[in-house]
Amino acid sequence: KPCDTLRPAATAGNPKAAEISTAKSAISTATAAPAIAATPLATSAPAAAEIEQLQQALIEKQTQLYALESACLRETERQVELEDSVIAWQDKYDRLYESHKRVQKVNQSLEDKMLKLVDRNAGERAQLTSDVATLSVRLAQANFNIAKLQREIERYKADISLAIQLLQCKPDSFVSxxxxxxxxxxxxxxxxxxxxxxxxxxxxxxxxxxxxxxxxxxxxxxxxxxxxxxxxxxxxxxxxxxxxxxxxxx
Known part of the structure:
Protein backbone atom coordinates (compact mmCIF):
# COMPACT_ATOMS: atom_id res chain seq x y z
CA LYS A 1 0.00 0.00 0.00
CA PRO A 2 1.22 3.58 -0.58
CA CYS A 3 0.49 4.42 3.05
CA ASP A 4 3.03 1.90 4.36
CA THR A 5 6.13 3.68 3.05
CA LEU A 6 7.19 7.27 2.39
CA ARG A 7 9.11 8.44 -0.60
CA PRO A 8 12.88 8.45 -0.04
CA ALA A 9 13.20 11.84 -1.77
CA ALA A 10 10.69 13.36 0.64
CA THR A 11 12.36 11.99 3.80
CA ALA A 12 15.97 12.61 2.78
CA GLY A 13 17.38 15.58 4.65
CA ASN A 14 14.00 16.37 6.27
CA PRO A 15 13.70 15.67 10.05
CA LYS A 16 9.94 16.07 10.02
CA ALA A 17 9.53 13.51 7.25
CA ALA A 18 11.80 11.07 9.13
CA GLU A 19 9.70 11.47 12.27
CA ILE A 20 6.52 10.76 10.28
CA SER A 21 8.08 7.64 8.79
CA THR A 22 9.12 6.34 12.23
CA ALA A 23 5.64 6.90 13.67
CA LYS A 24 4.02 5.18 10.72
CA SER A 25 6.23 2.12 11.11
CA ALA A 26 5.38 1.89 14.79
CA ILE A 27 1.66 2.04 14.04
CA SER A 28 1.95 -0.67 11.40
CA THR A 29 3.77 -2.94 13.87
CA ALA A 30 1.19 -2.30 16.55
CA THR A 31 -1.76 -3.14 14.27
CA ALA A 32 -0.15 -6.27 12.90
CA ALA A 33 0.40 -7.83 16.35
CA PRO A 34 -3.29 -7.87 17.44
CA ALA A 35 -4.36 -9.30 14.10
CA ILE A 36 -1.91 -12.21 14.45
CA ALA A 37 -2.90 -12.80 18.05
CA ALA A 38 -6.61 -12.75 17.25
CA THR A 39 -6.40 -15.38 14.55
CA PRO A 40 -5.96 -18.57 16.64
CA LEU A 41 -8.22 -17.52 19.50
CA ALA A 42 -11.91 -16.98 19.56
CA THR A 43 -12.70 -13.42 20.32
CA SER A 44 -15.59 -12.28 22.37
CA ALA A 45 -17.91 -9.42 21.64
CA PRO A 46 -16.10 -6.86 23.83
CA ALA A 47 -12.81 -7.79 22.22
CA ALA A 48 -14.33 -7.38 18.77
CA ALA A 49 -15.63 -3.97 19.70
CA GLU A 50 -12.21 -2.98 21.01
CA ILE A 51 -10.59 -4.22 17.80
CA GLU A 52 -13.11 -2.21 15.81
CA GLN A 53 -12.23 0.90 17.82
CA LEU A 54 -8.54 0.26 17.28
CA GLN A 55 -9.07 -0.15 13.56
CA GLN A 56 -11.05 3.08 13.49
CA ALA A 57 -8.25 4.85 15.36
CA LEU A 58 -5.75 3.32 12.96
CA ILE A 59 -7.68 4.69 9.99
CA GLU A 60 -7.69 8.14 11.59
CA LYS A 61 -3.97 7.92 12.24
CA GLN A 62 -3.36 6.84 8.66
CA THR A 63 -5.41 9.79 7.45
CA GLN A 64 -3.32 12.10 9.62
CA LEU A 65 -0.19 10.46 8.26
CA TYR A 66 -1.36 11.06 4.70
CA ALA A 67 -2.02 14.71 5.56
CA LEU A 68 1.40 15.01 7.17
CA GLU A 69 3.00 13.33 4.15
CA SER A 70 1.28 15.80 1.82
CA ALA A 71 2.37 18.71 4.01
CA CYS A 72 5.91 17.31 4.03
CA LEU A 73 5.94 17.11 0.25
CA ARG A 74 4.66 20.67 0.00
CA GLU A 75 7.31 21.83 2.47
CA THR A 76 9.95 20.01 0.45
CA GLU A 77 8.87 21.78 -2.72
CA ARG A 78 8.80 25.09 -0.83
CA GLN A 79 12.27 24.34 0.51
CA VAL A 80 13.54 23.92 -3.05
CA GLU A 81 11.96 27.23 -4.01
CA LEU A 82 13.50 28.91 -0.97
CA GLU A 83 16.91 27.47 -1.85
CA ASP A 84 16.56 28.88 -5.37
CA SER A 85 15.54 32.23 -3.90
CA VAL A 86 18.52 32.14 -1.53
CA ILE A 87 20.85 31.44 -4.46
CA ALA A 88 19.33 34.36 -6.40
CA TRP A 89 19.66 36.70 -3.44
CA GLN A 90 23.22 35.54 -2.84
CA ASP A 91 24.03 36.36 -6.47
CA LYS A 92 22.46 39.80 -6.06
CA TYR A 93 24.45 40.35 -2.88
CA ASP A 94 27.69 39.38 -4.60
CA ARG A 95 26.99 41.80 -7.46
CA LEU A 96 26.11 44.59 -5.02
CA TYR A 97 29.24 43.89 -3.01
CA GLU A 98 31.41 44.12 -6.13
CA SER A 99 29.67 47.36 -7.12
CA HIS A 100 30.21 48.70 -3.60
CA LYS A 101 33.93 47.94 -3.80
CA ARG A 102 34.17 49.70 -7.18
CA VAL A 103 32.30 52.72 -5.79
CA GLN A 104 34.65 52.76 -2.79
CA LYS A 105 37.65 52.86 -5.13
CA VAL A 106 36.09 55.71 -7.12
CA ASN A 107 35.27 57.60 -3.93
CA GLN A 108 38.82 57.14 -2.66
CA SER A 109 40.20 58.47 -5.94
CA LEU A 110 37.86 61.45 -5.84
CA GLU A 111 38.76 62.12 -2.21
CA ASP A 112 42.47 62.09 -3.07
CA LYS A 113 41.88 64.52 -5.93
CA MET A 114 39.82 66.77 -3.67
CA LEU A 115 42.57 66.78 -1.03
CA LYS A 116 45.13 67.69 -3.68
CA LEU A 117 42.90 70.54 -4.87
CA VAL A 118 42.47 71.73 -1.29
CA ASP A 119 46.23 71.71 -0.73
CA ARG A 120 46.85 73.54 -4.00
CA ASN A 121 44.17 76.11 -3.25
CA ALA A 122 45.60 76.60 0.24
CA GLY A 123 49.03 77.25 -1.28
CA GLU A 124 47.58 79.65 -3.84
CA ARG A 125 45.64 81.42 -1.10
CA ALA A 126 48.78 81.82 0.99
CA GLN A 127 50.64 83.14 -2.06
CA LEU A 128 47.83 85.57 -2.85
CA THR A 129 47.76 86.73 0.77
CA SER A 130 51.49 87.36 0.63
CA ASP A 131 51.12 89.21 -2.69
CA VAL A 132 48.30 91.33 -1.26
CA ALA A 133 50.42 92.21 1.76
CA THR A 134 53.38 93.13 -0.47
CA LEU A 135 51.20 95.21 -2.77
CA SER A 136 49.61 96.92 0.24
CA VAL A 137 53.06 97.92 1.46
CA ARG A 138 53.97 99.15 -2.00
CA LEU A 139 50.71 101.06 -2.24
CA ALA A 140 51.32 102.70 1.11
CA GLN A 141 54.84 103.63 -0.01
CA ALA A 142 53.48 104.99 -3.29
CA ASN A 143 50.87 107.05 -1.43
CA PHE A 144 53.61 108.37 0.84
CA ASN A 145 55.74 109.28 -2.18
CA ILE A 146 52.77 110.94 -3.87
CA ALA A 147 52.05 112.99 -0.77
CA LYS A 148 55.72 113.91 -0.53
CA LEU A 149 55.81 114.93 -4.20
CA GLN A 150 52.64 116.95 -3.77
CA ARG A 151 54.23 118.79 -0.85
CA GLU A 152 57.31 119.43 -2.95
CA ILE A 153 55.14 120.66 -5.82
CA GLU A 154 53.36 123.03 -3.49
CA ARG A 155 56.71 124.24 -2.20
CA TYR A 156 58.00 124.71 -5.74
CA LYS A 157 54.83 126.60 -6.64
CA ALA A 158 55.36 128.86 -3.65
CA ASP A 159 59.00 129.38 -4.64
CA ILE A 160 58.05 130.18 -8.23
CA SER A 161 55.34 132.57 -7.07
CA LEU A 162 57.87 134.28 -4.83
CA ALA A 163 60.40 134.47 -7.67
CA ILE A 164 57.79 135.95 -10.00
CA GLN A 165 56.86 138.52 -7.40
CA LEU A 166 60.53 139.41 -6.94
CA LEU A 167 61.01 139.68 -10.70
CA GLN A 168 57.98 141.91 -11.00
CA CYS A 169 59.26 144.16 -8.21
CA LYS A 170 62.73 144.83 -9.66
CA PRO A 171 63.52 143.16 -13.00
CA ASP A 172 66.82 145.10 -13.37
CA SER A 173 68.26 143.52 -10.22
CA PHE A 174 68.56 140.05 -11.82
CA VAL A 175 71.22 138.75 -14.22
CA SER A 176 70.39 137.00 -17.50
Missing part, protein backbone atom coordinates in the same frame (compact mmCIF):
# COMPACT_ATOMS: atom_id res chain seq x y z
CA UNK A 177 71.27 133.30 -17.70
CA UNK A 178 72.90 131.77 -20.78
CA UNK A 179 71.61 128.49 -22.13
CA UNK A 180 75.11 127.02 -22.35
CA UNK A 181 75.61 127.39 -18.60
CA UNK A 182 72.58 125.27 -17.79
CA UNK A 183 72.75 121.49 -17.14
CA UNK A 184 72.69 119.27 -20.22
CA UNK A 185 69.16 117.90 -19.65
CA UNK A 186 67.84 121.43 -19.08
CA UNK A 187 69.64 122.64 -22.23
CA UNK A 188 67.88 119.99 -24.33
CA UNK A 189 64.48 120.94 -22.91
CA UNK A 190 65.15 124.66 -23.43
CA UNK A 191 66.33 124.07 -26.99
CA UNK A 192 63.28 121.96 -27.80
CA UNK A 193 60.98 124.54 -26.26
CA UNK A 194 62.65 127.39 -28.16
CA UNK A 195 62.42 125.48 -31.42
CA UNK A 196 58.74 124.86 -30.75
CA UNK A 197 58.16 128.55 -30.04
CA UNK A 198 60.16 129.55 -33.13
CA UNK A 199 58.14 127.25 -35.37
CA UNK A 200 54.85 128.48 -33.91
CA UNK A 201 55.70 132.13 -34.52
CA UNK A 202 57.52 131.74 -37.84
CA UNK A 203 54.37 131.79 -39.95
CA UNK A 204 52.97 134.91 -38.33
CA UNK A 205 56.24 136.89 -38.24
CA UNK A 206 57.64 135.58 -41.60
CA UNK A 207 61.21 135.47 -40.31
CA UNK A 208 64.02 132.89 -40.65
CA UNK A 209 65.73 133.54 -37.32
CA UNK A 210 67.52 130.53 -35.71
CA UNK A 211 67.97 129.34 -32.18
CA UNK A 212 70.67 131.94 -31.48
CA UNK A 213 68.28 134.77 -32.30
CA UNK A 214 65.57 133.20 -30.22
CA UNK A 215 67.77 133.35 -27.16
CA UNK A 216 67.40 137.12 -27.11
CA UNK A 217 63.65 136.82 -26.91
CA UNK A 218 61.77 136.66 -23.64
CA UNK A 219 61.91 133.36 -21.77
CA UNK A 220 58.81 131.51 -20.67
CA UNK A 221 58.07 128.87 -18.08
CA UNK A 222 59.48 125.49 -19.12
CA UNK A 223 56.80 122.85 -19.62
CA UNK A 224 57.03 119.32 -18.33
CA UNK A 225 58.27 116.65 -20.74
CA UNK A 226 54.82 115.02 -20.95
CA UNK A 227 52.68 118.19 -21.01
CA UNK A 228 51.68 120.36 -24.00
CA UNK A 229 53.39 123.73 -24.58
CA UNK A 230 51.98 126.42 -22.27
CA UNK A 231 50.39 129.63 -23.40
CA UNK A 232 52.17 132.97 -23.42
CA UNK A 233 53.47 133.97 -19.99
CA UNK A 234 51.38 136.84 -18.53
CA UNK A 235 54.36 138.20 -16.63
CA UNK A 236 56.98 140.65 -17.99
CA UNK A 237 60.17 139.25 -19.59
CA UNK A 238 62.65 138.18 -16.95
CA UNK A 239 65.79 136.05 -16.67
CA UNK A 240 65.65 132.38 -15.65
CA UNK A 241 68.10 132.75 -12.76
CA UNK A 242 67.94 135.83 -10.59
CA UNK A 243 70.16 137.55 -8.10
CA UNK A 244 69.13 138.16 -4.52
CA UNK A 245 70.52 141.67 -4.63
CA UNK A 246 67.97 144.38 -4.40
CA UNK A 247 65.24 142.22 -2.82
CA UNK A 248 64.97 144.55 0.09
CA UNK A 249 64.43 147.52 -2.20
CA UNK A 250 61.24 146.19 -3.77
Missing amino acids: QKVSSLPIDIQSKVSAYMRLETNSHSDSECSNSGVGVATTASYKVLPASDSPPPSACPFPPTAMVYSMRGIGRC
Whole structure:
Protein backbone atom coordinates (compact mmCIF):
# COMPACT_ATOMS: atom_id res chain seq x y z
CA LYS A 1 0.00 0.00 0.00
CA PRO A 2 1.22 3.58 -0.58
CA CYS A 3 0.49 4.42 3.05
CA ASP A 4 3.03 1.90 4.36
CA THR A 5 6.13 3.68 3.05
CA LEU A 6 7.19 7.27 2.39
CA ARG A 7 9.11 8.44 -0.60
CA PRO A 8 12.88 8.45 -0.04
CA ALA A 9 13.20 11.84 -1.77
CA ALA A 10 10.69 13.36 0.64
CA THR A 11 12.36 11.99 3.80
CA ALA A 12 15.97 12.61 2.78
CA GLY A 13 17.38 15.58 4.65
CA ASN A 14 14.00 16.37 6.27
CA PRO A 15 13.70 15.67 10.05
CA LYS A 16 9.94 16.07 10.02
CA ALA A 17 9.53 13.51 7.25
CA ALA A 18 11.80 11.07 9.13
CA GLU A 19 9.70 11.47 12.27
CA ILE A 20 6.52 10.76 10.28
CA SER A 21 8.08 7.64 8.79
CA THR A 22 9.12 6.34 12.23
CA ALA A 23 5.64 6.90 13.67
CA LYS A 24 4.02 5.18 10.72
CA SER A 25 6.23 2.12 11.11
CA ALA A 26 5.38 1.89 14.79
CA ILE A 27 1.66 2.04 14.04
CA SER A 28 1.95 -0.67 11.40
CA THR A 29 3.77 -2.94 13.87
CA ALA A 30 1.19 -2.30 16.55
CA THR A 31 -1.76 -3.14 14.27
CA ALA A 32 -0.15 -6.27 12.90
CA ALA A 33 0.40 -7.83 16.35
CA PRO A 34 -3.29 -7.87 17.44
CA ALA A 35 -4.36 -9.30 14.10
CA ILE A 36 -1.91 -12.21 14.45
CA ALA A 37 -2.90 -12.80 18.05
CA ALA A 38 -6.61 -12.75 17.25
CA THR A 39 -6.40 -15.38 14.55
CA PRO A 40 -5.96 -18.57 16.64
CA LEU A 41 -8.22 -17.52 19.50
CA ALA A 42 -11.91 -16.98 19.56
CA THR A 43 -12.70 -13.42 20.32
CA SER A 44 -15.59 -12.28 22.37
CA ALA A 45 -17.91 -9.42 21.64
CA PRO A 46 -16.10 -6.86 23.83
CA ALA A 47 -12.81 -7.79 22.22
CA ALA A 48 -14.33 -7.38 18.77
CA ALA A 49 -15.63 -3.97 19.70
CA GLU A 50 -12.21 -2.98 21.01
CA ILE A 51 -10.59 -4.22 17.80
CA GLU A 52 -13.11 -2.21 15.81
CA GLN A 53 -12.23 0.90 17.82
CA LEU A 54 -8.54 0.26 17.28
CA GLN A 55 -9.07 -0.15 13.56
CA GLN A 56 -11.05 3.08 13.49
CA ALA A 57 -8.25 4.85 15.36
CA LEU A 58 -5.75 3.32 12.96
CA ILE A 59 -7.68 4.69 9.99
CA GLU A 60 -7.69 8.14 11.59
CA LYS A 61 -3.97 7.92 12.24
CA GLN A 62 -3.36 6.84 8.66
CA THR A 63 -5.41 9.79 7.45
CA GLN A 64 -3.32 12.10 9.62
CA LEU A 65 -0.19 10.46 8.26
CA TYR A 66 -1.36 11.06 4.70
CA ALA A 67 -2.02 14.71 5.56
CA LEU A 68 1.40 15.01 7.17
CA GLU A 69 3.00 13.33 4.15
CA SER A 70 1.28 15.80 1.82
CA ALA A 71 2.37 18.71 4.01
CA CYS A 72 5.91 17.31 4.03
CA LEU A 73 5.94 17.11 0.25
CA ARG A 74 4.66 20.67 0.00
CA GLU A 75 7.31 21.83 2.47
CA THR A 76 9.95 20.01 0.45
CA GLU A 77 8.87 21.78 -2.72
CA ARG A 78 8.80 25.09 -0.83
CA GLN A 79 12.27 24.34 0.51
CA VAL A 80 13.54 23.92 -3.05
CA GLU A 81 11.96 27.23 -4.01
CA LEU A 82 13.50 28.91 -0.97
CA GLU A 83 16.91 27.47 -1.85
CA ASP A 84 16.56 28.88 -5.37
CA SER A 85 15.54 32.23 -3.90
CA VAL A 86 18.52 32.14 -1.53
CA ILE A 87 20.85 31.44 -4.46
CA ALA A 88 19.33 34.36 -6.40
CA TRP A 89 19.66 36.70 -3.44
CA GLN A 90 23.22 35.54 -2.84
CA ASP A 91 24.03 36.36 -6.47
CA LYS A 92 22.46 39.80 -6.06
CA TYR A 93 24.45 40.35 -2.88
CA ASP A 94 27.69 39.38 -4.60
CA ARG A 95 26.99 41.80 -7.46
CA LEU A 96 26.11 44.59 -5.02
CA TYR A 97 29.24 43.89 -3.01
CA GLU A 98 31.41 44.12 -6.13
CA SER A 99 29.67 47.36 -7.12
CA HIS A 100 30.21 48.70 -3.60
CA LYS A 101 33.93 47.94 -3.80
CA ARG A 102 34.17 49.70 -7.18
CA VAL A 103 32.30 52.72 -5.79
CA GLN A 104 34.65 52.76 -2.79
CA LYS A 105 37.65 52.86 -5.13
CA VAL A 106 36.09 55.71 -7.12
CA ASN A 107 35.27 57.60 -3.93
CA GLN A 108 38.82 57.14 -2.66
CA SER A 109 40.20 58.47 -5.94
CA LEU A 110 37.86 61.45 -5.84
CA GLU A 111 38.76 62.12 -2.21
CA ASP A 112 42.47 62.09 -3.07
CA LYS A 113 41.88 64.52 -5.93
CA MET A 114 39.82 66.77 -3.67
CA LEU A 115 42.57 66.78 -1.03
CA LYS A 116 45.13 67.69 -3.68
CA LEU A 117 42.90 70.54 -4.87
CA VAL A 118 42.47 71.73 -1.29
CA ASP A 119 46.23 71.71 -0.73
CA ARG A 120 46.85 73.54 -4.00
CA ASN A 121 44.17 76.11 -3.25
CA ALA A 122 45.60 76.60 0.24
CA GLY A 123 49.03 77.25 -1.28
CA GLU A 124 47.58 79.65 -3.84
CA ARG A 125 45.64 81.42 -1.10
CA ALA A 126 48.78 81.82 0.99
CA GLN A 127 50.64 83.14 -2.06
CA LEU A 128 47.83 85.57 -2.85
CA THR A 129 47.76 86.73 0.77
CA SER A 130 51.49 87.36 0.63
CA ASP A 131 51.12 89.21 -2.69
CA VAL A 132 48.30 91.33 -1.26
CA ALA A 133 50.42 92.21 1.76
CA THR A 134 53.38 93.13 -0.47
CA LEU A 135 51.20 95.21 -2.77
CA SER A 136 49.61 96.92 0.24
CA VAL A 137 53.06 97.92 1.46
CA ARG A 138 53.97 99.15 -2.00
CA LEU A 139 50.71 101.06 -2.24
CA ALA A 140 51.32 102.70 1.11
CA GLN A 141 54.84 103.63 -0.01
CA ALA A 142 53.48 104.99 -3.29
CA ASN A 143 50.87 107.05 -1.43
CA PHE A 144 53.61 108.37 0.84
CA ASN A 145 55.74 109.28 -2.18
CA ILE A 146 52.77 110.94 -3.87
CA ALA A 147 52.05 112.99 -0.77
CA LYS A 148 55.72 113.91 -0.53
CA LEU A 149 55.81 114.93 -4.20
CA GLN A 150 52.64 116.95 -3.77
CA ARG A 151 54.23 118.79 -0.85
CA GLU A 152 57.31 119.43 -2.95
CA ILE A 153 55.14 120.66 -5.82
CA GLU A 154 53.36 123.03 -3.49
CA ARG A 155 56.71 124.24 -2.20
CA TYR A 156 58.00 124.71 -5.74
CA LYS A 157 54.83 126.60 -6.64
CA ALA A 158 55.36 128.86 -3.65
CA ASP A 159 59.00 129.38 -4.64
CA ILE A 160 58.05 130.18 -8.23
CA SER A 161 55.34 132.57 -7.07
CA LEU A 162 57.87 134.28 -4.83
CA ALA A 163 60.40 134.47 -7.67
CA ILE A 164 57.79 135.95 -10.00
CA GLN A 165 56.86 138.52 -7.40
CA LEU A 166 60.53 139.41 -6.94
CA LEU A 167 61.01 139.68 -10.70
CA GLN A 168 57.98 141.91 -11.00
CA CYS A 169 59.26 144.16 -8.21
CA LYS A 170 62.73 144.83 -9.66
CA PRO A 171 63.52 143.16 -13.00
CA ASP A 172 66.82 145.10 -13.37
CA SER A 173 68.26 143.52 -10.22
CA PHE A 174 68.56 140.05 -11.82
CA VAL A 175 71.22 138.75 -14.22
CA SER A 176 70.39 137.00 -17.50
CA GLN A 177 71.27 133.30 -17.70
CA LYS A 178 72.90 131.77 -20.78
CA VAL A 179 71.61 128.49 -22.13
CA SER A 180 75.11 127.02 -22.35
CA SER A 181 75.61 127.39 -18.60
CA LEU A 182 72.58 125.27 -17.79
CA PRO A 183 72.75 121.49 -17.14
CA ILE A 184 72.69 119.27 -20.22
CA ASP A 185 69.16 117.90 -19.65
CA ILE A 186 67.84 121.43 -19.08
CA GLN A 187 69.64 122.64 -22.23
CA SER A 188 67.88 119.99 -24.33
CA LYS A 189 64.48 120.94 -22.91
CA VAL A 190 65.15 124.66 -23.43
CA SER A 191 66.33 124.07 -26.99
CA ALA A 192 63.28 121.96 -27.80
CA TYR A 193 60.98 124.54 -26.26
CA MET A 194 62.65 127.39 -28.16
CA ARG A 195 62.42 125.48 -31.42
CA LEU A 196 58.74 124.86 -30.75
CA GLU A 197 58.16 128.55 -30.04
CA THR A 198 60.16 129.55 -33.13
CA ASN A 199 58.14 127.25 -35.37
CA SER A 200 54.85 128.48 -33.91
CA HIS A 201 55.70 132.13 -34.52
CA SER A 202 57.52 131.74 -37.84
CA ASP A 203 54.37 131.79 -39.95
CA SER A 204 52.97 134.91 -38.33
CA GLU A 205 56.24 136.89 -38.24
CA CYS A 206 57.64 135.58 -41.60
CA SER A 207 61.21 135.47 -40.31
CA ASN A 208 64.02 132.89 -40.65
CA SER A 209 65.73 133.54 -37.32
CA GLY A 210 67.52 130.53 -35.71
CA VAL A 211 67.97 129.34 -32.18
CA GLY A 212 70.67 131.94 -31.48
CA VAL A 213 68.28 134.77 -32.30
CA ALA A 214 65.57 133.20 -30.22
CA THR A 215 67.77 133.35 -27.16
CA THR A 216 67.40 137.12 -27.11
CA ALA A 217 63.65 136.82 -26.91
CA SER A 218 61.77 136.66 -23.64
CA TYR A 219 61.91 133.36 -21.77
CA LYS A 220 58.81 131.51 -20.67
CA VAL A 221 58.07 128.87 -18.08
CA LEU A 222 59.48 125.49 -19.12
CA PRO A 223 56.80 122.85 -19.62
CA ALA A 224 57.03 119.32 -18.33
CA SER A 225 58.27 116.65 -20.74
CA ASP A 226 54.82 115.02 -20.95
CA SER A 227 52.68 118.19 -21.01
CA PRO A 228 51.68 120.36 -24.00
CA PRO A 229 53.39 123.73 -24.58
CA PRO A 230 51.98 126.42 -22.27
CA SER A 231 50.39 129.63 -23.40
CA ALA A 232 52.17 132.97 -23.42
CA CYS A 233 53.47 133.97 -19.99
CA PRO A 234 51.38 136.84 -18.53
CA PHE A 235 54.36 138.20 -16.63
CA PRO A 236 56.98 140.65 -17.99
CA PRO A 237 60.17 139.25 -19.59
CA THR A 238 62.65 138.18 -16.95
CA ALA A 239 65.79 136.05 -16.67
CA MET A 240 65.65 132.38 -15.65
CA VAL A 241 68.10 132.75 -12.76
CA TYR A 242 67.94 135.83 -10.59
CA SER A 243 70.16 137.55 -8.10
CA MET A 244 69.13 138.16 -4.52
CA ARG A 245 70.52 141.67 -4.63
CA GLY A 246 67.97 144.38 -4.40
CA ILE A 247 65.24 142.22 -2.82
CA GLY A 248 64.97 144.55 0.09
CA ARG A 249 64.43 147.52 -2.20
CA CYS A 250 61.24 146.19 -3.77
